[in-house]
Amino acid sequence: MKALLLRMFILRMLALAPILALLSTSLSAAESKLPSGGLSVTKPSTSISLGSEAMAKWARSCALCHITGEANAPVIGDTLEWQQRLQKGEAALLNNVVNGINSMPPLGYCMSCEAADFRVMIDYMAGVK
Amino acid sequence: MRKISRRSFLASSVKAALFSGVGGFAVKGGASAESVSWSNWSGGQTCQPAGRYDIGSEEHLSSLLKKTSGAIRPVGSSHSFSPLVPTDGHLIVIDRLSGILEYDSETKQATIGAGSRLGDLGDPLAAIGQGMVNLPDIDRQTVAGAIATGTHGTGVALQALSACVASLRLVTPGGEVMDIDATNPDLLHAARVNVGALGIVTQVTMQNRESYKLKKREWAAPTEDILENFDELAASHRHFEIFPLVYSDYSLVLSIDETDEPIGQIEIEAVPSDDASIAESLGLSDNPTPAERRRMSNATASRIQATESVDVSHKILSNVRNSRFNEMEYSVAAEVGAECLREILKTIYDEKIDVQFVLEYRYVGADQDWLSMSYGEHSHATISIHRMASEDYRPYFDRIEPIFWKYGGRPHWGKVHSLTHKELSGLYPRFNDFMELRQELDPHGRMLNPHLRALFNA
Numbered sequence: 282m283k284a285l286l287l288r289m290f291i292l293r294m295l296a297l298a299p300i301l302a303l304l305s306t307s308l309s310a311a312e313s314k315l316p317s318g319g320l321s322v323t324k325p326s327t328s329i330s331l332g333s334e335a336m337a338k339w340a341r342s343c344a345l346c347h348i349t350g351e352a353n354a355p356v357i358g359d360t361l362e363w364q365q366r367l368q369k370g371e372a373a374l375l376n377n378v379v380n381g382i383n384s385m386p387p388l389g390y391c392m393s394c395e396a397a398d399f400r401v402m403i404d405y406m407a408g409v410k
Numbered sequence: 411m412r413k414i415s416r417r418s419f420l421a422s423s424v425k426a427a428l429f430s431g432v433g434g435f436a437v438k439g440g441a442s443a444e445s446v447s448w449s450n451w452s453g454g455q456t457c458q459p460a461g462r463y464d465i466g467s468e469e470h471l472s473s474l475l476k477k478t479s480g481a482i483r484p485v486g487s488s489h490s491f492s493p494l495v496p497t498d499g500h501l502i503v504i505d506r507l508s509g510i511l512e513y514d515s516e517t518k519q520a521t522i523g524a525g526s527r528l529g530d531l532g533d534p535l536a537a538i539g540q541g542m543v544n545l546p547d548i549d550r551q552t553v554a555g556a557i558a559t560g561t562h563g564t565g566v567a568l569q570a571l572s573a574c575v576a577s578l579r580l581v582t583p584g585g586e587v588m589d590i591d592a593t594n595p596d597l598l599h600a601a602r603v604n605v606g607a608l609g610i611v612t613q614v615t616m617q618n619r620e621s622y623k624l625k626k627r628e629w630a631a632p633t634e635d636i637l638e639n640f641d642e643l644a645a646s647h648r649h650f651e652i653f654p655l656v657y658s659d660y661s662l663v664l665s666i667d668e669t670d671e672p673i674g675q676i677e678i679e680a681v682p683s684d685d686a687s688i689a690e691s692l693g694l695s696d697n698p699t700p701a702e703r704r705r706m707s708n709a710t711a712s713r714i715q716a717t718e719s720v721d722v723s724h725k726i727l728s729n730v731r732n733s734r735f736n737e738m739e740y741s742v743a744a745e746v747g748a749e750c751l752r753e754i755l756k757t758i759y760d761e762k763i764d765v766q767f768v769l770e771y772r773y774v775g776a777d778q779d780w781l782s783m784s785y786g787e788h789s790h791a792t793i794s795i796h797r798m799a800s801e802d803y804r805p806y807f808d809r810i811e812p813i814f815w816k817y818g819g820r821p822h823w824g825k826v827h828s829l830t831h832k833e834l835s836g837l838y839p840r841f842n843d844f845m846e847l848r849q850e851l852d853p854h855g856r857m858l859n860p861h862l863r864a865l866f867n868a
Contacts, residue, residue: 341505345529345550352732379446380453384732387449387456390550392485393464393503396446 331405339402342391347406352384355406363407375399448501450488451550452736452799454826457496459483464503465525468581468612471502475610476585481856484606486555487527489548490824491736493861494559494606504554507612513538519576521615524554532724540618541723544568544649549728554611559824560603560782563727564651564666566644566744566773566789572602573777576617582609583852591615600840600847603781605823607862608851624648624726625669629716633661633755637748644773649727651772654751656758656765657700658707662714666726675719700759734799735767738807738826739792740819741783744773747791750817754793754810765806770794780840783820792822831867 331339346354355362366374378399381387388394449456460480465471481499488495495501504525513520518540522531529549535541544563551561562570577591580601590601601608633654636643644650649666698706719726742750751771758765771793774784784790795810797803807826820837821827835841845866852858858868
C-alpha cells in the first residue's frame, strides 16, 4: 500500500513535472511558419479544401497543434482518430472547441472564429464532408 | 458523376449518421445558437461579446474606429489570466496583423505585425540572422499582448519584452494613427506596457540581436542552498531561476547560457526504480501529513538528475505547456525576494494548503516603462504561484496575495490580482501619469471594461 501510494505520488509529481515543474519540455514549434511578411503552412494530408479565409484562420490557430499532434491533438487527416471525436456528436464537439478541452484552449486560439468556421475546420481536419 | 473513395464514403456515412438530427449547439453564455462566447486560455475568464471585428489591416482598423463608438477590447491569444479582455462590446481580433514587415540587418531591428505569435517568430527571425533578446516561458502570446501586459522572461540583466520595443504604431480609440518612438521617450515608456488601454497596437519594431544558441541545464537542489547564493548565481548565468517544490526542501533549478556547442539534448531517467524500498523507509500513511509529504518530495527530488540541452535561443527559452492553469505573479524588490518566497512556502506548509504546483522564482532586469513591474533603477524578483485550470484558484491565491502586498509587490498585468488604482498608484511612480494619458487618448472610455475601470479609476 505504501509502495503504491509512493508510486502514485511520484507518478503524479512526474506527470506534472514536465508541465508544472518545467522539466524536460522543449519547444516543438508548430509547422506553421511566419516567413518575412507572411505565413505559410505545411500542406496537410487531407482531401478536403478550405476557402482561403478559413484556411488562413486555420493556419493561424488549429494548425499550431493539429499538424504535429502536439498535446495529443488529433492530426489532420487521421480519420480513425477523428472518427472517435465525431462520435461525441457535433454539439459536444463544438462545445469542446468553444470552451476548451484537455490541453486545447477555448476557441483553439482562433479568436475571430464563429461556430460556422469551427464546423468547416472540423470537417477539414477530419477529412469528412 | 464524381467518384469518391470507399474511405471517404464511409467517413461521410459515419458523420451523417452521427450528426443527423443535431440542431445547433449550446455554448457557455451563448446569446444565440450560433454565437460563441469568449474564454481565456485557462477558461477562468469568459464573456459574451456583442461581436468580433477581424482586423485585416491598419487602415481597416482606423476606419472602423472612426466610424464606430461602442465599447471595444483588443484580444490576442487570450493568455491573460486577469480580466483584461471581457466585454459586452466588440472584440478587436488582430491575428491577421502578423509577420515580419521589414528588418534592418545593421541595427538588428525588425518591424513585426502586432498580432504575430511569439512562437511563430523564432524561425523567420533566425532566417534573417536575428533572435529576440529574451522570451517568456510560454510563447503562444501575440507580440501586442505580451508587451501590453509587461510579460517578461528570466535574467537579472535582461528586461521585459516591452523594453526591447524601439517603436510602435498605435491606433487610438478615435482611429488616429500614432507612431511612437524614442524621440518622445515619455510616450514610448507609457505606450509599451499599455494594458490595452490606450488604443490598438498594430506593429512594433523590436530591438533584437544576432541569432544565437543557448545551453540549458536543469537539476534539483535544496532551496535554501540556492537562495543563499541566488544573487551570485543569477549574475553568473544569462538566465537563472528556480521552481520551488511545495512541501519540500528542494527546488528545480534552471540555468541558461550562450554557447557554441552543437545542438542536442541529454535525457536521463528521473524516476527512482526502487520506490518500494523508499516507501518502507518513509513509513507513508494513507493521508500523508505535511511532514510526510515533505519526506516524499525530498526523496523524489533528490533523485532527479541533471539534464542539459543545446538549441537555438527561441527553442530553449520557451516551452509548450500542455496543461492549462491559472497564475498569480508579483514582483518585489530583489533584496526581499527570498524572504517573501520563504513566507509563501511556509504558509502553504503550515496551513496545509492542498496544492502541488511548483512556484517560480527569478530576477528580471529594471526598466523605465511606466507600468512595468520592474520599473525603477534595480532589478526585481518575481514570484509566481499556480493552480490547475480545473481547480478553483481563488482560496489559494486569496491567501497568498497579501504576502506579496506585505513586501510591496507589483502585480503582473496579465495574471490574477485584485488591486485597484488605490493601491496601484502607490506602487508605480508614474501610475497617475498613465491615467492622465489614458484619459487623453480615450476620453469616452470605449476601451474600458469593468476591470480596467477599477484599475484606472475611470
